[in-house]
Amino acid sequence: MTDNECSNFQNIEKGKLSENILHFARLLRSAGLPIGPGSVIDAITAVNKIELSQRSDFYWCLNAVFVNRHDQLEMFNQAFHIFWRNPKFLERIMSLALPSSADDSLEETDLISPRLAEVLPDGHQLNERLDEPELETQFDAVMTWSQNEMLRELDFEKMTQAEMEEAKKIMKRLTLPLKEMPTRRFHSHFRGTRTDIRAMLRHSLRYGGDYIPLKKKSRRHRPPPLTVLCDISGSMERYSRMLLHFIHALTNDRDRVQSFLFGTRLTNITRLLQQKDVDVALKTVSATIEDWSGGTRIGHCLEEFNKKWSRRTLAQNSVILLISDGLDRDAGTGLKAAMERLHKSCNRLIWLNPLLRYDAFEPKPLGVRAILPFVDDFRSVHNLNSLSQLADTLNRNRPHEEISMKNWRERAA
Secondary structure (H helix, E strand, O other): OOOOHHHHHHHOOOOOOHHHHHHHHHHHHHHHOOOOHHHHHHHHHHHOOOOOOHHHHHHHHHHHHHOOOHHHHHHHHHHHHHOOHHHHHOOOOOOOOOOOOOOOOOOOOHOOHHHHHHHOOHHHHHHHHHHHHOOOOOOOOOOOOHHHHHHHHHHHHHOOHHHHHHHHHHHHHOOOOOOOOEEEEEOOOOOOEEOOHHHHHHHHHHHOOOOOOOEEEEEEOOOEEHHHHHEEEHHHHHHHHHHHHHHHHHHHHHHOOOEEEEEEOOOOOHHHOOOOOHHHEEEEEEEEOOOOOOOOOHHHHHHHHHOOHHHHOOOOOOEEEEEEOOOOOOOOOEEEHHHHHHHOOOOEEEEEEEEEHOOOOOOOOOOHHHHHHHEEEEEEOOHHHHHHHHHHOOOOOHHHHHHHHHHHHHHHH
């Protein structure tokens, strides 16, 4: 530990340590770590039990309380390094909403996680803010609602970089509630419709077989498995990169979600998206995919999915989301047979096509005409509102969808 770090740590020790730990916990919670009031109390209690002679002891004390998973370690290390280093920053901790580093000797901007940078103030201007008088910040929320609505209606392809970042934040909060479906398994229920013979016999053993209580059971209900097949070809590049944030939110919001990307080959990214940090997960996905923004062989990729993955992932009334524009490099070769088998393997197949944003869209390409006869619903996916309406589509009754699909099939014939 350097002399500068030792002096900084001594200043921390002399100050209001409990309040600093409280603000540090707020920073971690804003960055996504699940930290509650109980963890803060445990951290303060643990720090009071140890001798603050070394920085490493203090680090491992907070690490033991605040870090519960391996994927949280990197975020904790960066936050600890920034928060507990600058003594000027600690003097102003009560006046700033969240802490930031002011040490210009280390260029650490590129090393900070984007999710942590979102909750930190502008670290490059912290020294200036410490010397300048505070300015009162005023918020005008008159146009907040209309701007939010405009962002939800804006096409992903027309968004600026700042608008894309705002859209990604909204996607993190999106959920896809699926209607629970009955399974083949049963569970004990006092209002069940069937007699549970096994439970009756087990309970009768407690009384030596003299008394046999009446036990009931009913079918267990669970949301159906969800499989996402996303096109990452050149024509879908802007949409697929945005929709990956939505797919990541689905993967971490519910169980039994399988995710695949396809261009000229099929890639399973389910395990990669299970990383809680969306930035780390998508960075790993980008490093893994080799055919990004290339051509499209939809028929070949779906055939590979049917042979290798359909029996593993498609079961118990599964739902498939096919995200593609239907533009196939192979002109629909083998696509019709692959789609027919895919449709027979699932309970519901929904096609999300960004080309539907055009009112004049006609199902003329061979790939589109090969896919349409085997989908249960055909919807657009080009903005935030289209993603929000997807949940209503999944929970809606079938007759309306059958009429809509009948019209599309007639136009494709």
